């Protein structure tokens with residue numbers, strides 16, 4: 717993950733899967749979304765799935781991501797990400813030992829959730845995170861959120877640090893401009909793409925157009 721070089725503000729799209737999916741049926745949906753425009757990486761985020769289910773999803777979806785030159789990141793589990801040959805893992809504050817994950821994922825991507833905390837972000841950077849994620853920026857139906865982040869955090873981080881930052885939480889084409897301008901390297905979205913009324917490809921196009929226009 718390098719600092720954004722996407723749209724005018726430098727942000728790129730970070731796509732996260734819906735929390736439940738049928739891997740085989742979802743292959744085509746994903747391919748159509750990735751055909752529609754620039755996506756830097758795809759995070760497989762299946763909640764309450766067994767390791768076997770996650771493996772089936774990785775086997776079905778990682779080749780689609782790679783065919784589109786999109787990095788494939790597994791949520792929540794660094795050991796499984798390593799075992800399944802993913803390009804990296806995204807870990808929250810309750811998803812195990814970050815320093816151990818850093819060693820295991822040598823040469824791979826490690827992203828860490830930092831909520832709205834400068835302290836957590838500094839610690840993640842010291843532990844070798846390839847990106848830090850701040851959120852939630854806006855209300856979201858995708859997940860119950862406790863923390864609220866503001867654009868000051870993105871400005872502070874991007875002025876001070878070379879490590880890329882990801883903004884997440886309720887981000888849509890209509891509200892993303894301030895995040896782009898504040899220095900978010902990546903905008904992570906679920907609903908803006910998968911719940912777009914005109915379908916996921918329209919969601920990807922709308923997000924990229926909004927990033928370019930910011």
Ligand SMILES: Cc1ncc(COP(=O)(O)OP(=O)(O)O)c(N)n1
Nearest residue numbers: 791806807808809829849882884904
């Ligand atoms: C890019 C990105 N940022 C934040 C999160 C949230 O991670 P976490 O706090 O572990 O919560 P869950 O996603 O596991 O519910 C994320 N997944 N991706």
Ligand SMILES: Cc1nc(C(=O)O)sc1CCOP(=O)(O)O
Nearest residue numbers: 851852856858885886905906907
């Ligand atoms: C998975 C996740 N993590 C968040 C955080 O604040 O850490 S918000 C969130 C949900 C993102 O989905 P949507 O783009 O639909 O709001």
Ligand SMILES: [Mg+2]
Nearest residue numbers: 792807808811
């Ligand atoms: Mg997690």
